[in-house]
Amino acid sequence: xxxxxxxxxxxxxxxxxxxxxxxxxxxxxxxxxxxxxxxxxxxxxxxxxxxxxxxxxxxxxxxxxxxxxxxxxxxxxxxxxxxxxxxxxxxxxxxxxxxxxxxxxxxxxxxxxxxxxxxxxxxxxxxxxxxxxxxxxxxxx
Amino acid sequence: xxxxxxxxxxxxxxxxxxxxxxxxxxxxxxxxxxxxxxxxxxxxxxxxxxxxxxxxxxxxxxxxxxxxxxxxxxxxxxxxxxxxxxxxxxxxxxxxxxxxxxxxxxxxxxxxxxxxxxxxxxxxxxxxxxxxxxxxxxxxxxxxxxxxxxxxxxxxxxxxxxxxxxxxxxxxxxxxxxxxxxxxxxxxxxxxxxxxxxxxxxxxxxxxx
Numbered sequence: 001x002x003x004x005x006x007x008x009x010x011x012x013x014x015x016x017x018x019x020x021x022x023x024x025x026x027x028x029x030x031x032x033x034x035x036x037x038x039x040x041x042x043x044x045x046x047x048x049x050x051x052x053x054x055x056x057x058x059x060x061x062x063x064x065x066x067x068x069x070x071x072x073x074x075x076x077x078x079x080x081x082x083x084x085x086x087x088x089x090x091x092x093x094x095x096x097x098x099x100x101x102x103x104x105x106x107x108x109x110x111x112x113x114x115x116x117x118x119x120x121x122x123x124x125x126x127x128x129x130x131x132x133x134x135x136x137x138x139x140x141x
Numbered sequence: 142x143x144x145x146x147x148x149x150x151x152x153x154x155x156x157x158x159x160x161x162x163x164x165x166x167x168x169x170x171x172x173x174x175x176x177x178x179x180x181x182x183x184x185x186x187x188x189x190x191x192x193x194x195x196x197x198x199x200x201x202x203x204x205x206x207x208x209x210x211x212x213x214x215x216x217x218x219x220x221x222x223x224x225x226x227x228x229x230x231x232x233x234x235x236x237x238x239x240x241x242x243x244x245x246x247x248x249x250x251x252x253x254x255x256x257x258x259x260x261x262x263x264x265x266x267x268x269x270x271x272x273x274x275x276x277x278x279x280x281x282x283x284x285x286x287x288x289x290x291x292x293x294x295x296x297x298x299x300x301x302x303x304x305x306x307x308x309x310x311x312x313x314x315x316x317x318x319x320x321x322x323x324x325x326x327x328x329x330x331x332x333x334x335x336x337x338x339x340x341x342x343x344x345x346x347x348x349x350x
Contacts, residue, residue, distance in 0.1 A: 016169045107162050107314035119315040128287040134157045
């Protein structure tokens, strides 16, 4: 498995290369803080028991926070990258206090336009995909 | 040969993969699949022609459909022009028995997919709606399965005497080839795939983990 080091130019990007793995902080404390900051008062983002009463497996990480982690992962890999788009499909809740990992792989390179396409997957410890998506990233020539 | 019988491209509303990138991925990662079937949601993609890509990457690329019934989602292999007129592929309320029977009448094969999944899987509905008539094959390995969905599919397929296929249900490039179906002979086109499914000589395979 090829794991890309930090990237600064599109010419350094390889098709199929894995971005460095990223472990998002899914702790309930962070989730609660984030929910407060963005004004989401729902109990499902604050309390495991209350979330279970709503039929969830536990308090959930807001989708927009997961997207933030995806962006952070990309910038950890390519600090100079301009993220043109992040497109996510939320398949199942990301549960707070449960370890998750984010993986990313390069699936398309358009050197003429300076664009790189990245597959992104948020998975839990069992390897089950919770969120997947793609990012379109602009990198300098 | 091994075919991934369940994939989606950007032609599906939730698909994010370009077909050429699937091909590049399979070859660059040396995945043990010889081809894949594009099963776009609620449609049959008449227009796309992937023959040039198939030749360039030496892969078999076929087109099928994934439609929606009261029992959940169903893959349909061997879609013809006449079959697309026989029922509304875009509907989310089709009758599974109708899809199975009509597909059979038009020389196609209908296969309920991810049957162990809540809401959109067949076995989530058999207790309430009964065991549907006509089903012979179900998808027992699905690359997007969570929890024990594959185990529920396998257990029930065995209980009801269904054969099993495998497919990745990929929506992004890097998920293609997670599951597949192994056939004893070479399959070059959809007619041969339908024939192979009807011959009942195949085996579902999972490459997950």
